[in-house]
Amino acid sequence: MADGRAAGYACVMEQQGASGTGDQSTTKPIEVSTLVRALEASWDHLTAFRGDTRAGNPAFGQCYPTSRVVQWFYPEYEIAKGEIWTGASLEEHYWNVRRVHGEDEFLDLSWRQFPSGSTIRGFSLLDRQAPGDSVRAKDRCALLLGRVLFYLSRHSKDSPS
DSSP states (O other): OGGGGGOOEEEEEEHHHHOOOTTTTSSSSHHHEEEHHHHHHSSSSSSSSSGGGTTTTTTTTTTHHHHHHHHHOTTTTTEEEEEEEEEEEEEEEEEEEEEEETTTEEEEETTSOOOOOEEEEEEEEOTTTTTOOOHHHHHHHHHHHHHHHHHHHHHTTTTTO
């Protein structure tokens, strides 16, 4: 890990097993707004896809590790991989989905990286038992989770135990 703040968390996602989900018997649920603040404080070029960032758009390139962190805190959500039409191009994107009363409910904490009017063209759910992550993707996810946990331990009354 290139970031000392994440020390001790480098392998936390691997330690949770193939699913990447936390042990909910020892992790207190947190409010989505608290998780959003922790994610925003934790995103940078080291957690972004290909290290690519955009000034004024902190969510840019953060979708996959963000969706994994969301799934860690909210294991009832699956990870969706889909195509987003931005009005100018078709982009790959990841977010979280769960079924509620037969309907898909989305939780997408990095959607704002896309311009207003962007639309989902389609999606499929990843297999949480075999996500097929590259080493780089695993490192980005572990780094982001470590930073989020560190942030929560320092800034939140809702921090995991």
